[in-house]
Amino acid sequence: MERRKEPPPPPVVTVGNGNGAAKHPLTRSPAAIRQSYGDRRIRLNPNKEHQPGNYDDLLKSSPSEEFDPSIFSSLERHLTPSMLHVPKESKIQFMKEILRKYLPEGERARAQRHKEYKHRIISTYQPLHKELYSIHAATFFVPSFVQAISDNTEESFRNIMTEPSPGVYTFAMLQPSFCELLLAEVENFEKWVNAAKFKTMKPNTMNKYGAVLDDFGLEAMLNKLMEEFLCPISRVFFPEVGGSTLDSHHGFVVEYGNDKDIELGFHVDDSEVTLNVCLGKQFCGGELYFRGIRCDKHVNSESQPEEILEYSHVPGQAVVHRGRHRHGARPTTSGHRINLLLWCRSSVFREMKKYQKDFSSWCGECQREKKERQIQCVAATKLAFLRSEGAII
Numbered sequence: 147m148e149r150r151k152e153p154p155p156p157p158v159v160t161v162g163n164g165n166g167a168a169k170h171p172l173t174r175s176p177a178a179i180r181q182s183y184g185d186r187r188i189r190l191n192p193n194k195e196h197q198p199g200n201y202d203d204l205l206k207s208s209p210s211e212e213f214d215p216s217i218f219s220s221l222e223r224h225l226t227p228s229m230l231h232v233p234k235e236s237k238i239q240f241m242k243e244i245l246r247k248y249l250p251e252g253e254r255a256r257a258q259r260h261k262e263y264k265h266r267i268i269s270t271y272q273p274l275h276k277e278l279y280s281i282h283a284a285t286f287f288v289p290s291f292v293q294a295i296s297d298n299t300e301e302s303f304r305n306i307m308t309e310p311s312p313g314v315y316t317f318a319m320l321q322p323s324f325c326e327l328l329l330a331e332v333e334n335f336e337k338w339v340n341a342a343k344f345k346t347m348k349p350n351t352m353n354k355y356g357a358v359l360d361d362f363g364l365e366a367m368l369n370k371l372m373e374e375f376l377c378p379i380s381r382v383f384f385p386e387v388g389g390s391t392l393d394s395h396h397g398f399v400v401e402y403g404n405d406k407d408i409e410l411g412f413h414v415d416d417s418e419v420t421l422n423v424c425l426g427k428q429f430c431g432g433e434l435y436f437r438g439i440r441c442d443k444h445v446n447s448e449s450q451p452e453e454i455l456e457y458s459h460v461p462g463q464a465v466v467h468r469g470r471h472r473h474g475a476r477p478t479t480s481g482h483r484i485n486l487l488l489w490c491r492s493s494v495f496r497e498m499k500k501y502q503k504d505f506s507s508w509c510g511e512c513q514r515e516k517k518e519r520q521i522q523c524v525a526a527t528k529l530a531f532l533r534s535e536g537a538i539i
C-alpha cells in the first residue's frame with residue numbers, strides 16, 4: 147500500500163552577480179534589526195485600529211517571493227507599538243523571521259523552489275483557452291450541479307448523487323464542452339513542454355503521465371472550485387476529516403493508455419477529500435476499485451465485504467471520496483483515459499491529527515475494533531452480574 151505524495155521540485159540555481167556571491171536583498175541582519183528595535187514580541191490580539199500597509203510591491207520586485215503579501219498586512223496588526231514605527235524593510239524582516247518559524251527549513255526551501263519553478267512556467271507558457279483560468283459555473287458545470295450547490299442543503303446534494311458504497315459519492319458535474327477545452331489546454335501545455343525541452347514534475351509519486359494543472363496557471367481557478375463547489379459538499383459528507391476546513395489543494399490530470407500509464411496500484415491519497423472527474427476521451431477498462439477507509443495504523447488491514455466497490459468512469463461524472471479511502475484503478479485496456487484530480491487538504495485537520503490516537507469517527511478498522519471492545523465489555527459485565535447473583539460459578 148503506497149501513500150501518494152507530490153514529487154519534490156527540481157533544484158534551482160541561484161543567480162549570482164558574477165563575483166561568486168549571490169545577490170540578496172537583505173540590507174541589515176535580523177539580529178541588527180532586533181538590536182535597534184528591541185521588542186521582539188507580537189500582540190496576541192490584533193490592533194484593529196491600526197491600518198496596515200500594503201505589501202503587494204514585494205511581488206513586483208520578486209515574483210516568487212517566499213510569502214504572500216497579504217500575510218504581512220494581517221501580521222502587521224499584531225506588531226507591538228514600537229515595531230509599528232520602524233521602516234517597512236525592517237518590519238518585513240522581522241515578520242519574515244516570525245513566519246519562518248512555522249515551517250521547517252527543508253520544507254520552506256522546497257516550497258520556495260516550487261514557487262520559482264511555477265514562475266518559470268507561467269512567465270513563458272501561453273494559455274490556449276484563457277476562459278478556463280477563472281471559474282464560470284454555467285459553462286463549466288451541468289445545471290443540476292449548479293442548482294444543488296446554490297441550494298446548498300444535504301437534500302439538494304443527495305438529489306443529484308448516488309452513494310454506491312458508504313463514503314463514495316458520484317454525480318454528473320462537468321459539461322462536455324468544458325472537458326474538451328481542458329483536454330485541449332493540457333495537450334497544448336504538453337506540446338509547449340516538449341518544444342521548450344522543459345523538465346516538468348510528474349503529477350504525483352505513482353502516475354508518470356499527466357500534468358500538474360496548478361503549475362501552469364490553473365491554481366486560482368482550482369482553488370475557487372474547491373472553496374465554492376467542493377467545500378459545501380465535503381462540509382456535509384466528510385466533517386470528521388476536515389471537510390469543512392479545506393484550505394489547500396493539489397490539482398492535476400492523469401493519463402492512461404497503451405503508451406501511457408496502464409493502471410494505478412492500490413493506495414491512499416495525500417488528501418483529506420479527493421475529487422476525481424473523468425474528462426474522456428474514449429477508453430475501455432480503467433475502473434476504480436475501493437476497499438474501505440483506514441488510518442495509518444490500519445492501512446494494510448483486511449476489507450469487509452460491504453467495503454468492496456468497483457466503479458466505471460463516465461466522462462463528466464465526478465467521484466468524491468475521503469483521501470484515506472483505499473483505492474486503485476484497473477488497467478485501461480484500450481483507448482485513452484484522462485482524469486482530473488483535486489486532492490483537497492485541511493491544515494487544521496492535519497495539525498489536530500498529530501495529537502489523536504483514536505480515528506473511529508472515520509477509520510473502518512478503528513470502528514470495528516471499538517465495537518468489538520464494547521461487545522466484550524458488555525459480555526464481561528453480564529458475566530460478573532450473573533456470578534454475583536450466584537446464577538453461575
Ligand SMILES: O=C(O)CCC(=O)C(=O)O
Nearest residue numbers: 400410415422475485487
Ligand atoms: O485513475 C484514476 O481514476 C484514479 C486516480 C487516483 O486515484 C489518484 O490520482 O489519486
Ligand SMILES: [Fe+2]
Nearest residue numbers: 413414415473
Ligand atoms: Fe487516488
